Amino acid sequence: MDRILELLEDNARISIEDLGKLSGKSKKEIEKAIKKYEEEGVIVKYKALINKDKVKNNQQVVALIEVEVNPQKDVGFDLVAQRIYSFPEVKNCFLLSGTYDLLIEVVGADINTVANFVAEKLAPLSSVKRTATHFMLKKYKEDGVVLVKKEKNKRLPITY
Amino acid sequence: MIAKHVKNMPPSGIREFFDLVLGMPDVISLGVGEPDFIAPWRVREKAITALEEGLTSYTSNKGLLLLRESISDYLKKEYKINYNPDSQILITVGVSEGLDLSLRAILDPRDKVIVVSPYYVAYPALVELNQGKVLMLETKEENNFKIEPEKLSLLLKHNPKAIILNYPSNPSGATYTSSELKKIWNILSKKDITIISDETYDQLSYGQKHISFPSLARQAKKQTILLNGFSKGHAMTGFRVGFTCAEPEVTEAMTKIHSYSVMCGPVISQVAAIEALRAKKEVERMKSEYIKRRDFLVEELNQLGFSVSLPQGAFYCFACLKKFKLNCLDFAKKLLLDEKVAVVPGVAFGKKYQDYIRISYANSLDKLKEAVIRIERFVSGL
Ligand SMILES: Cc1ncc(COP(=O)(O)O)c(C=O)c1O
Numbered sequence: 001m002d003r004i005l006e007l008l009e010d011n012a013r014i015s016i017e018d019l020g021k022l023s024g025k026s027k028k029e030i031e032k033a034i035k036k037y038e039e040e041g042v043i044v045k046y047k048a049l050i051n052k053d054k055v056k057n058n059q060q061v062v063a064l065i066e067v068e069v070n071p072q073k074d075v076g077f078d079l080v081a082q083r084i085y086s087f088p089e090v091k092n093c094f095l096l097s098g099t100y101d102l103l104i105e106v107v108g109a110d111i112n113t114v115a116n117f118v119a120e121k122l123a124p125l126s127s128v129k130r131t132a133t134h135f136m137l138k139k140y141k142e143d144g145v146v147l148v149k150k151e152k153n154k155r156l157p158i159t160y
Numbered sequence: 161m162i163a164k165h166v167k168n169m170p171p172s173g174i175r176e177f178f179d180l181v182l183g184m185p186d187v188i189s190l191g192v193g194e195p196d197f198i199a200p201w202r203v204r205e206k207a208i209t210a211l212e213e214g215l216t217s218y219t220s221n222k223g224l225l226l227l228r229e230s231i232s233d234y235l236k237k238e239y240k241i242n243y244n245p246d247s248q249i250l251i252t253v254g255v256s257e258g259l260d261l262s263l264r265a266i267l268d269p270r271d272k273v274i275v276v277s278p279y280y281v282a283y284p285a286l287v288e289l290n291q292g293k294v295l296m297l298e299t300k301e302e303n304n305f306k307i308e309p310e311k312l313s314l315l316l317k318h319n320p321k322a323i324i325l326n327y328p329s330n331p332s333g334a335t336y337t338s339s340e341l342k343k344i345w346n347i348l349s350k351k352d353i354t355i356i357s358d359e360t361y362d363q364l365s366y367g368q369k370h371i372s373f374p375s376l377a378r379q380a381k382k383q384t385i386l387l388n389g390f391s392k393g394h395a396m397t398g399f400r401v402g403f404t405c406a407e408p409e410v411t412e413a414m415t416k417i418h419s420y421s422v423m424c425g426p427v428i429s430q431v432a433a434i435e436a437l438r439a440k441k442e443v444e445r446m447k448s449e450y451i452k453r454r455d456f457l458v459e460e461l462n463q464l465g466f467s468v469s470l471p472q473g474a475f476y477c478f479a480c481l482k483k484f485k486l487n488c489l490d491f492a493k494k495l496l497l498d499e500k501v502a503v504v505p506g507v508a509f510g511k512k513y514q515d516y517i518r519i520s521y522a523n524s525l526d527k528l529k530e531a532v533i534r535i536e537r538f539v540s541g542l
Contacts, residue, residue, distance in 0.1 A: 007452075021456050022525075158181040158191035158502050160281040160330075 004033055005042070012046035051147050053139065060107060061135060062091075063114045067102040067122070068130040077101060080127045089117050100132070111135065169288055172281070174508045177492060181502045188531045190519045191502040193330065195395040195475070197449075199432070200442035203396065206435040207428050215427050221419040223251025223403070224430045230437045231403055238362075239372040241381060247408040250415050251425045251433075255360045255402040256282060257418070258387040259324075262356045262404065263290040265413040266322060266385075274315055274323035276307055277510030278478060280330045280358070287324075295320055298512055301480055304469055305332035309343050316347065322354040325373060328361040328473020331509045331518040335473045338371050345376045348383070355384045360402070361474040363393025363443050366451055370473070374405070382407055392474070393443050394436040399429035450475050453521040453528055460532045461519070464539055475522040478506070482515045484542050492517060498541075499534040 003023040007014055014022075019030050037043040052058050069080045077095050081102060085093035092105035108114040118133055140148050172178075181191060198204075222228065228245035235241050243249050252258040259282060267273070269291040275283045276297045284294045295315050299305040325344075328335040336344070348355060357373035374381035389402025404414055418424075454470070458477060461468045467480040481491055488505035495501050506516030521528060 018456070018529075021459050022452050024455065155189075155192050155194060155196065156182070157184075157187055157189035158178050158504065159193040160504070160508065 002033070004030060005037065008034075008043065008046075012048070049143050049145060051139075051142075053147070059109060061109075061111055061114055063106045063108070064134045064136065065104050065106055065118065065122070066100040066132040066134075067104060067128060068100045069102060069127050070129055071101075072127065080125075083125060083127065084122065087117070087121060089114075089121075100130070165288065165291055169285065172508070174489065174505055177489065177496075177505060180493070181496060184496065184500065184502075187496065187500045187502045188523075188527055188534065189502040190521070190523060190528075190531055191504045192520050192522055194397040194522065195392065195446065196522045196524065197395040197446050199394060199396045199399065200436070200439045202439055202442070203394065203432045203435045207399075207432040210428050210431040215431060217427065219251075219424045219427050219430060221415055221424055222246075222249070223425055224427070224434070227251055227430050227434050228403075230434050231405075234437050235372070235405065239370075239375045241372060241375045241405075243405045244408070248405055248411050250404045250411055250418060251430060252389075252402045252404055252418065253422055253425050254391060254397075254400045255358060255387050255389040257422065258385075258389070258402045258404040259283070259356070259358065260286055260290075261414040261417055262354075262385045262387065262406075263287060263292065263322075264417050265410060266354050267292045268321075271321035272318055274312075274320050276323075276325065276329075278305065278329075278331050278506065278513050278516070279324075279509055280326055281508060283324050283326075292321070296510070297323075298510065299332075299334070301467070301469070301478075301516075305329065305334040305478065306336065306340065307344060309347055312344065313347050316351050316353070319351075320353060322356055323348065324356045324358065326358040326360075328365055328370070328471075330361065330474055331476045331504070331506075332478040333471020333474045333476050335365055335367075335370065337368065341371055341373065341376055345373075345380050349377070349379060353383065355380070356387065357384050358387045360387065360389055361392050362388060364447055364450060364475065365473040366447070366454070367472045385410060390433050390436050393446075394433075394439065395446060396429075396432065396436060399426075399432055401425055401429045401433045450521065453523070453525055456525060457519065457521045457528055457532070461535075464532075464536055475520055477519045477521065478509075478513075478516050479519055480515055481517060484539060486542065487514045488517050495535065495538050499538045501531050501534050501538070 004019060007019055007022055016027055016030055020027055071077050072079055081093060081095060084090060084104060089106050090104050091107050094103045096103050106114055106117060118131055122128060123131055228249040231249055232243050232245040235243055263286055267290045270293055272293045272295050273287045274295045274297050276299060287294050295318055297311060297315055299307060355373060359372060362370040374384040374386050386405040390396040390399060458468050458470050461479055465483045468477045471477055488507055492503050492505045504518040506513030
C-alpha cells in the first residue's frame with residue numbers, strides 16, 4: 001500500500017506537512033494523491049476511533065448478528081445484502097464464507113431496541129432464513145489498538 | 161579489595177547524568193538503546209509454551225543445536241557464509257558476552273586493540289578489563305563517521321592484536337558499502353589481526369543490504385569473530401541471546417571460557433530465538449517503522465539547527481550541536497531539567513565528541529513529535 005495511505009490509516013489527522021516528511025513527497029504531490037484517492041473512493045471517510053466505554057452517559061449496545069440468507073437468482077447475495085445494509089441501524093455488513101452468510105453490526109440504545117430491529121425488520125425479510133444475535137460485552141482491542149489497558153513503558157529511560 | 165586493573169578503570173563521566181535521568185519521572189526519553197517494540201508475539205508465545213512444557217534445564221554449553229543450525233542457515237541465506245553449527249557457532253548471553261568472550265579468548269596482557277570511535281561504550285571498557293590496551297581510531301562527522309583507510313593503516317603500525325568493528329553503528333548509525341569494506345579488508349589483510357565484527361544491527365540497515373564482514377573473502381572469514389544477536393532487530397533485549405561465529409579453534413577457546421563462566425545461555429530464550437529467526441515479516445515491519453521515524457526526526461533536527469546526516473542503520477542519530485555553544489553534558493542536563501527530554505551526551509562514546517548528543521528514534525512518532533516540540537522550545541531559549 002502507498003505510504004500516504006498507510007500514514008492516513010494510522011492517523012487521519014496527520015498534517016500535509018508531516019505526510020511530506022514521512023513519505024518524502026512534496027506538498028503538491030500529496031494533495032494530488034489524496035484528492036485522487038478520495039475521488040476513486042479509496043479513501044472513504046476520515047474518522048476517530050472512540051473508546052465508547054469511556055464516554056460518559058453513553059448508553060448504547062452493540063450486537064453482531066449472523067444472518068443466513070437465500071441468495072437470489074443471478075444477483076446472488078448483493079441484493080439481499082443491500083436490503084439489509086440499507087437499514088440505518090446497520091453499521092457494518094460483511095459477506096462471509098462458512099456456516100452463515102452475512103455478518104452485520106447493529107447499534108442501538110438498548111437491548112430491546114436491537115431485539116425489536118431483529119424481530120420486526122430483519123427476520124421478517126423473505127430472503128432471511130435464520131439469524132443469531134450476539135450482544136457485545138466488552139471491547140478489548142479495536143483497529144489494532146488495545147482499549148482495555150494503557151501500555152506501560154517497561155524500558156529504562158536511558159541506556160547505552 | 162578491588163583488583164588494580166578494575167580499580168584503575170576510569171569511572172564513566174556521565175554516570176551522574178544517567179542517575180539524574182533515572183530519578184526523574186515522566187521524561188520523554190530519546191536516550192534509550194533498545195527498541196520500543198515488544199518482542200513479536202509469536203516469539204513470546206514460543207517462550208510461554210516452552211515454560212509450559214517444563215523446559216527449565218541447562219542446554220549444552222554451545223547452546224541448542226537447532227538454534228545453532230538455524231543461525232547457520234540464516235547466515236548462509238542472508239550473506240552466503242558457511243559456519244558449521246557444531247564447531248563454529250556458540251550461543252552467548254547477548255552480544256555483550258560474545259564481545260567479552262572474544263577478547264578474553266585472544267588477548268594477552270598489554271595486547272593492543274583498535275576501537276573505532278564514537279564507540280559502543282562496552283568496547284574500551286572490556287578491552288581494559290581484559291588487560292588490553294585501546295588504540296583509538298577516531299572518525300569524523302564530515303566522513304559520516306566512517307573509518308578513514310589512511311588512519312587505519314597508520315594505527316596498524318602498532319601491531320594491534322585485534323580491531324573491533326561495529327556497523328551499522330551505535331551511536332552514529334554509520335554503515336559501509338561493499339567497496340568501503342573491501343578497502344578496509346585490503347588494509348587489514350596485510351596483517352595478522354583479528355577482526356571482531358559486531359553486526360548486532362545488521363537487520364536494521366536502511367539504505368543498502370548489510371554486508372557481513374566474513375563474507376568479503378575466505379581469509380576475512382578466517383580472521384573474523386562475527387558477533388550478532390537478537391536484541392535489536394528482533395526487539396528481544398531482555399531475552400539475552402546472542403551468538404559468535406568463528407574458526408573452530410577460536411570457537412573452542414570461547415566455549416571453554418563460556419562453559420566455566422556462564423555454562424549456557426538461558427534455555428527459554430534460546431527456544432524463543434529459534435522462532436525469532438522465522439519471524440521475518442515482524443522484523444521488516446519494525447524496520448519500516450524505524451525508517452519513518454528516522455526521516456521525520458532527522459529533518460526536524462536539521463531544521464532546528466543541529467547538524468545530522470541521515471543515519472544508514474540502527475536507531476540513533478549522532479547530532480552535532482556546535483551551533484548552540486553548549487557542550488554536550490550541559491546541553492543534555494539543561495534539556496532534561498527544562499523540558500524533561502533525555503538524550504545521551506556524546507562524550508559517553510568518546511572524549512572527542514563534546515559537541516554531539518545521541519538521540520534514539522526507538523520511540524513512537526507521537527513521542528518523537530512531542531520531543532521535537534520541546535527541543536524546539538528549548539533551543540529557541542538558548
Ligand atoms: C553495538 C552494540 N553491541 C552490543 C550491544 C549489546 O547487545 P546485547 O543485548 O546483545 O548484549 C549493544 C546494545 O546496545 C550495541 O549497541
